[in-house]
Amino acid sequence: MAFNNSNRRIFATLIALATYTFTFAFGATDSAHMLGGQDDEQPEGVCGRNCYSSASGRVGQGVIDIFFLEAHPNIGGPNGTHGEAKQEYQEWHYLLGGNDKGSNIAAGANLRTPACASPDFIRRVTLPPVSPSAQWTGPEHCVNGTCIFTNAAQSGGISLIVSPQHAHIIQSYAFDVDGGAYPPPFYTEEIDGKGIGLRANRSIAKGEVLMTRAPTLVAQTEALVEWEVAVRDMMYDMAMARLPKDRRDAFLAQMGRDMHDKINTNSFQFFILGTEEGGTRHLAAYPDIARLNHDCRPNVHYRITDTVITTIAARDIQRGEELTVSYTDVFLPSRERKERIQNWGFECACALCQGPKNETRASDKRLRRIEKLKADLNNFQEMKVTAETGVEYAALHEEEGLYAHLGSAYTRAALNFALFGDEERSREYAWKAAEALSIEKGPESGDAQAMRGLAEDPRAHWTWGKRRQLEK
Numbered sequence: 167m168a169f170n171n172s173n174r175r176i177f178a179t180l181i182a183l184a185t186y187t188f189t190f191a192f193g194a195t196d197s198a199h200m201l202g203g204q205d206d207e208q209p210e211g212v213c214g215r216n217c218y219s220s221a222s223g224r225v226g227q228g229v230i231d232i233f234f235l236e237a238h239p240n241i242g243g244p245n246g247t248h249g250e251a252k253q254e255y256q257e258w259h260y261l262l263g264g265n266d267k268g269s270n271i272a273a274g275a276n277l278r279t280p281a282c283a284s285p286d287f288i289r290r291v292t293l294p295p296v297s298p299s300a301q302w303t304g305p306e307h308c309v310n311g312t313c314i315f316t317n318a319a320q321s322g323g324i325s326l327i328v329s330p331q332h333a334h335i336i337q338s339y340a341f342d343v344d345g346g347a348y349p350p351p352f353y354t355e356e357i358d359g360k361g362i363g364l365r366a367n368r369s370i371a372k373g374e375v376l377m378t379r380a381p382t383l384v385a386q387t388e389a390l391v392e393w394e395v396a397v398r399d400m401m402y403d404m405a406m407a408r409l410p411k412d413r414r415d416a417f418l419a420q421m422g423r424d425m426h427d428k429i430n431t432n433s434f435q436f437f438i439l440g441t442e443e444g445g446t447r448h449l450a451a452y453p454d455i456a457r458l459n460h461d462c463r464p465n466v467h468y469r470i471t472d473t474v475i476t477t478i479a480a481r482d483i484q485r486g487e488e489l490t491v492s493y494t495d496v497f498l499p500s501r502e503r504k505e506r507i508q509n510w511g512f513e514c515a516c517a518l519c520q521g522p523k524n525e526t527r528a529s530d531k532r533l534r535r536i537e538k539l540k541a542d543l544n545n546f547q548e549m550k551v552t553a554e555t556g557v558e559y560a561a562l563h564e565e566e567g568l569y570a571h572l573g574s575a576y577t578r579a580a581l582n583f584a585l586f587g588d589e590e591r592s593r594e595y596a597w598k599a600a601e602a603l604s605i606e607k608g609p610e611s612g613d614a615q616a617m618r619g620l621a622e623d624p625r626a627h628w629t630w631g632k633r634r635q636l637e638k
């Protein structure tokens with residue numbers, strides 16, 4: 167499985183890595199000799215794709231060294247151009263706080279001839295560690311520009327299999343993990359047809375934080391897909407070997423035949439420096455959280471902020487209930503949900519999937535109605551809604567048990583009332599939306615704040631009365 171969430175820089179969607187086509191593009195000899203390379207300056211051509219180009223520039227007050235991973239075949243070859251390098255250059259540039267005009271780095275300028283680079287060389291030219299107390303080691307064992315970084319002291323131990331650029335971003339995050347509810351309001355248990363799962367040992371109130379965890383392992387998906395199996399498994403082993411034993415044991419106790427299968431089955435997917443379209447896809451392993459089984463109508467919501475995952479009760483949960491999250495898009499019709507779950511390698515044994523056909527049909531009907539109302543509420547060309555349409559839309563979410571998605575449903579209802587100039591109802595739904603969004607996206611999230619703003623003064627909102635004007 168692969169779960170996810172969104173925040174400032176990281177965006178994630180539930181997409182199974184299992185659905186990828188695995189192509190192992192690089193030859194064994196190429197990859198193998200890159201492991202553990204010692205020399206800073208091997209002759210050009212010997213190191214294949216493990217080459218780096220570098221440039222110097224000035225951002226703000228400090229002179230920095232920037233280097234480019236030779237990830238693109240058109241950099242530095244006999245007739246190479248620096249087109250792709252420029253793009254990467256720009257990314258660094260932005261990352262370091264520059265803008266297209268504000269600093270004197272000329273993109274793509276003064277690139278040195280590519281040279282082979284050992285991990286030691288990379289360490290010297292990489293930006294300094296974020297905090298002297300951070301205790302990160304790496305880069306080590308770089309393969310095609312993806313290296314191992316470890317912090318055995320942070321949050322029980324974290325290993326990264328990522329590029330130096332992404333390592334720097336991840337290392338800059340504050341892994342302030344408080345662990346969630348203590349003692350845990352759940353226990354692990356074998357669940358019929360699902361393997362191990364988590365069950366509530368007391369009643370849990372909606373909004374209660376269950377677990378907050380830093381990742382044990384973060385891996386850049388592209389590298390995992392490209393590497394030869396032997397290289398990939400060696401990287402996993404080395405990343406794991408650097409972790410404290412209890413952390414390693416927890417990772418290895420996850421469901422799965424081998425390391426790769428464990429990562430496929432249990433990881434959450436997220437993106438760095440962008441969304442699914444432009445960002446870089448990563449997988450993160452959180453062994454404790456991975457015990458949560460799938461349900462098409464889950465009672466637990468999760469969000470990932472700067473790689474730290476937080477799981478929260480999406481509704482009141484009774485003692486004895488299984489705690490679940492959804493591995494797939496809950497708005498898909500039942501047949502498609504089942505197909506997606508099958509692609510992950512198992513038959514869904516959740517109550518809705520296993521329930522009577524008439525319940526599945528009723529659920530699908532509600533989902534179709536939700537989709538139709540959403541389109542109508544978003545339609546400003548034609549008037550297909552009344553002030554009450556948002557209420558029906560939100561009520562269908564409640565009826566369908568889509569508790570982790572009530573924030574956006576209430577938001578639409580609140581905005582629709584504002585659009586129709588109904589102050590009281592807009593206020594009522596905006597408060598509901600703010601409460602739900604505080605759980606779903608965090609109390610300080612922009613969405614929750616926006617709804618608090620609407621609730622405080624609907625008349626000041628930009629949507630105020632806009633539908634009424636359209637009606638005239």
Ligand SMILES: C[S@@+](CC[C@H](N)C(=O)[O-])C[C@H]1O[C@@H](n2cnc3c(N)ncnc32)[C@H](O)[C@@H]1O
Pocket residue numbers: 167359360361362363420421431432456457458459460461510511512513514515516
């Ligand atoms: C992330 S693991 C969840 C924990 C797992 N049950 C264990 O024993 O560690 C995902 C795996 O659990 C099982 N699983 C999760 N949800 C399920 C469901 N609704 N129905 C059947 N099996 C499920 C599947 O084997 C799936 O590949």
